[in-house]
Amino acid sequence: MFSVTRVRFMKINMNLLPAADQKQKPANVLKVPFGTEFTDHMFSMKYVEGSWNDAIIHPYGNLSLSPAALCLHYGQGIFEGMKAYRRGDRILLFRPDRNFIRFNESATRMVMPEIDVDFAITALKHLLKVERDWVPEVQGSSLYIRPTMIGTQAKLGVKPSDEYLFYIILSPVGPYFKEGFSPVKIFISSEYVRAVRGGVGAAKTMGNYAASLYAGTKAAEVGYSQVLWLDALERKYLEEVGTMNIFVKFDDELVTPPLSGSILSGITRDSVLTLTRDMGLTVKERQVSIDEVIEGLQSGKVVEMFGCGTAAIIAPVGQLWYNNNNYTVSDGNTGKLTQHLFDELTGIQSGDLNDPYGWVVEVE
Numbered sequence: 001m002f003s004v005t006r007v008r009f010m011k012i013n014m015n016l017l018p019a020a021d022q023k024q025k026p027a028n029v030l031k032v033p034f035g036t037e038f039t040d041h042m043f044s045m046k047y048v049e050g051s052w053n054d055a056i057i058h059p060y061g062n063l064s065l066s067p068a069a070l071c072l073h074y075g076q077g078i079f080e081g082m083k084a085y086r087r088g089d090r091i092l093l094f095r096p097d098r099n100f101i102r103f104n105e106s107a108t109r110m111v112m113p114e115i116d117v118d119f120a121i122t123a124l125k126h127l128l129k130v131e132r133d134w135v136p137e138v139q140g141s142s143l144y145i146r147p148t149m150i151g152t153q154a155k156l157g158v159k160p161s162d163e164y165l166f167y168i169i170l171s172p173v174g175p176y177f178k179e180g181f182s183p184v185k186i187f188i189s190s191e192y193v194r195a196v197r198g199g200v201g202a203a204k205t206m207g208n209y210a211a212s213l214y215a216g217t218k219a220a221e222v223g224y225s226q227v228l229w230l231d232a233l234e235r236k237y238l239e240e241v242g243t244m245n246i247f248v249k250f251d252d253e254l255v256t257p258p259l260s261g262s263i264l265s266g267i268t269r270d271s272v273l274t275l276t277r278d279m280g281l282t283v284k285e286r287q288v289s290i291d292e293v294i295e296g297l298q299s300g301k302v303v304e305m306f307g308c309g310t311a312a313i314i315a316p317v318g319q320l321w322y323n324n325n326n327y328t329v330s331d332g333n334t335g336k337l338t339q340h341l342f343d344e345l346t347g348i349q350s351g352d353l354n355d356p357y358g359w360v361v362e363v364e
């Protein structure tokens with residue numbers, strides 16, 4: 001196991017591009033497919049001989065890796081997803097400490113070294129100051145932030161890497177789904193599963209997403225944009241959607257599956273739980289069976305369903321596919337609570353609404 005390396009005061013070197021060599025920013029960020037444009041610079045540092053070194057902000061560019069790098073063969077890689085918002089001249093982050101704490105939890109599960117949370121936030125703020133002009137202002141846009149760590153030691157043979165690369169890249173984005181904030185169609189997989197209790201489902205690690213692709217393609221073939229996973233043992237209880245946690249509103253009760261070890265502990269999920277509890281709603285973290293959902297859809301007891309995650313924020317669920325049947329959630333439109341939570345969360349994140357929770361962190 002690794003000890004936490006104290007790098008809080010590590011110097012961050014700068015190697016910046018001359019203005020003339022910097023890229024053109026997208027004319028309309030809302031039209032750019034999610035995660036396809038990258039800014040001029042990135043942050044990186046290396047872990048060798050037991051400590052983090054060489055912290056630097058440098059031009060965005062390809063990595064140089066051995067073809068035998070352990071991450072390429074055995075999947076020792078983790079990442080995070082967060083966003084920066086612009087409000088006039090201010091650049092705002094949303095609960096960034098939570099992302100780096102979770103990053104370290106993923107690291108521990110994958111036998112990778114931790115990073116210092118305060119240093120990571122400092123490095124991110126430095127990078128955002130350099131890339132300030134890349135944070136878009138138009139409503140519905142943000143700068144997506146992708147911290148990543150990979151095992152880079154060249155070795156064939158399954159073992160934890162001795163060397164790691166940590167980096168942060170930035171991508172100006174609009175809505176995650178091409179539908180924007182309109183109801184998505186979700187495919188419930190009763191054949192394939194994502195993660196099993198005791199496995200790595202709770203870690204934001206590369207292999208989980210590779211494991212999801214096959215069912216995702218099957219869903220796309222029949223016109224559904226996302227897969228909702230059921231638990232791997234019984235294929236009975238709701239787990240989560242591709243990159244989102246799931247909420248179901250039964251009459252007056254809002255429900256989301258508990259953190260059982262096979263789903264991601266979403267920061268948006270946690271924020272939704274806080275907001276809805278403070279609204280006085282009855283909110284439960286409990287198992288929800290697919291039968292309860294289907295019955296509720298048929299009886300009208302299921303009044304709203306939505307997914308939530310940093311990339312999509314809040315995504316209303318309009319249609320469900322299960323066992324060769326299509327079900328419409330309520331009237332298929334965005335529910336009242338779903339709309340309210342979207343407005344509330346995006347309002348707090350972008351600085352338009354008051355933030356009573358101290359979630360927003362300004363880049364100064």
Ligand SMILES: *Cc1c(COP(=O)(O)O)cnc(C)c1O
Pocket residue numbers: 081204240241242243244245264265266267268269308309310311
């Ligand atoms: C990132 C992610 C989420 C959402 O987490 P947030 O912290 O809300 O962004 C949910 N499920 C999976 C599988 C994820 O990778």
